[in-house]
Amino acid sequence: MTYCVGMVLDKGLVLMSDTRTNSGVDNISVFRKMVHWQVPGERLIAVMTAGNLATTQSVISQLEERTKAPDERSNSLLGMPTMFQVASEIGRLLRRTIEEQQSANGPSGSGRFTASIILAGQIAGMEPRLFLIYPEGNFIEASTDTPFFQIGETKYGRPILIRGYDSSMSFEDAVKLLMVSFDSTLKANLSVGLPLDLMVIGRDTFEPTHQRRITHDDTYYQAISSSWGDALRNAFHSLPDFGFYP
Amino acid sequence: MTYCVGMVLDKGLVLMSDTRTNSGVDNISVFRKMVHWQVPGERLIAVMTAGNLATTQSVISQLEERTKAPDERSNSLLGMPTMFQVASEIGRLLRRTIEEQQSANGPSGSGRFTASIILAGQIAGMEPRLFLIYPEGNFIEASTDTPFFQIGETKYGRPILIRGYDSSMSFEDAVKLLMVSFDSTLKANLSVGLPLDLMVIGRDTFEPTHQRRITHDDTYYQAISSSWGDALRNAFHSLPDFGFYP
Numbered sequence: 215m216t217y218c219v220g221m222v223l224d225k226g227l228v229l230m231s232d233t234r235t236n237s238g239v240d241n242i243s244v245f246r247k248m249v250h251w252q253v254p255g256e257r258l259i260a261v262m263t264a265g266n267l268a269t270t271q272s273v274i275s276q277l278e279e280r281t282k283a284p285d286e287r288s289n290s291l292l293g294m295p296t297m298f299q300v301a302s303e304i305g306r307l308l309r310r311t312i313e314e315q316q317s318a319n320g321p322s323g324s325g326r327f328t329a330s331i332i333l334a335g336q337i338a339g340m341e342p343r344l345f346l347i348y349p350e351g352n353f354i355e356a357s358t359d360t361p362f363f364q365i366g367e368t369k370y371g372r373p374i375l376i377r378g379y380d381s382s383m384s385f386e387d388a389v390k391l392l393m394v395s396f397d398s399t400l401k402a403n404l405s406v407g408l409p410l411d412l413m414v415i416g417r418d419t420f421e422p423t424h425q426r427r428i429t430h431d432d433t434y435y436q437a438i439s440s441s442w443g444d445a446l447r448n449a450f451h452s453l454p455d456f457g458f459y460p
Numbered sequence: 461m462t463y464c465v466g467m468v469l470d471k472g473l474v475l476m477s478d479t480r481t482n483s484g485v486d487n488i489s490v491f492r493k494m495v496h497w498q499v500p501g502e503r504l505i506a507v508m509t510a511g512n513l514a515t516t517q518s519v520i521s522q523l524e525e526r527t528k529a530p531d532e533r534s535n536s537l538l539g540m541p542t543m544f545q546v547a548s549e550i551g552r553l554l555r556r557t558i559e560e561q562q563s564a565n566g567p568s569g570s571g572r573f574t575a576s577i578i579l580a581g582q583i584a585g586m587e588p589r590l591f592l593i594y595p596e597g598n599f600i601e602a603s604t605d606t607p608f609f610q611i612g613e614t615k616y617g618r619p620i621l622i623r624g625y626d627s628s629m630s631f632e633d634a635v636k637l638l639m640v641s642f643d644s645t646l647k648a649n650l651s652v653g654l655p656l657d658l659m660v661i662g663r664d665t666f667e668p669t670h671q672r673r674i675t676h677d678d679t680y681y682q683a684i685s686s687s688w689g690d691a692l693r694n695a696f697h698s699l700p701d702f703g704f705y706p
Contacts, residue, residue, distance in 0.1 A: 370618060390696070438700070451692035452691050453640070453688060454680070
């Protein structure tokens with residue numbers, strides 16, 4: 215499984231992903247699920263992937279034209295005029311890759327090899343944009359009503375995002391919120407694991423404002439993980455007490 | 461979908477279940493998912509069900525021998541010597557009911573009609589016991605390591621249970637904890653809905669110590685639901701702040 219969150223803030227975009235992949239519980243590996251491409255001063259495009267790893271790696275490889283010799287490659291995403299076209303192209307490649315694998319594997323391939331992608335980025339002259347791309351190749355865009363997308367193991371970490379998100383929050387608070395959401399998920403589900411990848415994309419900067427890998431020995435993550443338990447218990451005790459006899 | 465939680469405390473057992481059933485999102489009904497039987501002073505047996513409603517209602521009906529005329533019925537659970545035997549009997553009926561439906565519906569029945577059951581209760585002379593019964597008919601029992609069971613839409617409400625549960629907590633605190641867990645789930649998932657059913661079973665009482673239906677206009681539930689958002693935000697702000705430059 216996987217857990218990735220992308221959110222739109224007034225100040226820009228914040229992305230976080232875990233790195234655990236597993237095939238069963240006895241075959242666990244670490245793979246980066248967040249990649250990005252940039253044209254300095256003009257665009258930054260980032261994607262996070264969840265689902266079948268061979269599918270998502272194939273999509274990324276096709277975007278980077280890795281079938282060609284290194285000096286003949288050109289990433290077509292870097293020339294597209296809008297984020298909408300970028301989303302369409304990634305959706306097309308995703309759907310086609312899944313279809314190829316499914317048809318090559320006959321009836322037993324049905325429903326397997328699927329994946330989802332969160333796309334985030336900004337092109338000069340336009341707003342920062344955030345998309346959720348489905349295995350079917352279609353996609354939706356974040357709005358003020360739904361300002362963040364999750365993929366993978368989304369449920370454990372969702373209540374705190376719903377309650378804590380505020381579009382005017384600082385990048386620091388957004389990172390704190392994401393760490394709490396990821397910590398809740400990691401505590402409940404073995405298929406999501408450290409290290410985490412973090413990227414903050416300030417509006418109109420066209421480069422990662424901050425980028426960090428959060429590992430087991432990250433002191434801030436450890437502090438969040440240990441103090442969140444206490445903070446939750448305090449929050450719980452601050453609620454009005456229940457009485458059986460009103 | 462459904463959300464039910466049963467927990468073992470030092471003081472006894474606490475059960476909570478929602479009442480929403482749905483077949484698609486355009487066919488929503490209210491059904492009680494918690495039933496209990498008792499022999500005053502001797503035993504109290506309660507079950508909560510999740511999954512296919514026809515299956516779970518059939519299991520309950522068979523337990524109560526509703527195929528017979530009212531005065532010929534006898535609930536065999538009321539004569540069994542141990543909770544282990546009660547769990548075995550419910551598991552057997554559950555597995556058989558699912559199998560019958562699946563085989564009657566041929567290949568298209570495969571994997572449908574399943575259900576899970578939480579069984580809680582106490583028989584005089586023995587400890588309060590809590591079981592999770594699987595569609596396969598087998599079951600597990602709660603222990604000090606895993607002192608609560610959830611069935612249905614379990615993920616949204618799990619992090620707060622993991623963090624908030626304490627076997628020595630009062631019944632009032634346990635109800636508060638369950639209300640927070642249910643509120644988090646209701647906020648995130650339309651397939652779980654009010655009203656909620658609550659039952660508290662004090663150790664060695666052999667009758668429901670407290671029993672309540674929590675509806676939309678329950679002032680305590682409303683207070684929890686509105687103040688939990690603030691409490692969570694306060695808890696969040698009480699955590700150490702993140703800084704990009706250490």
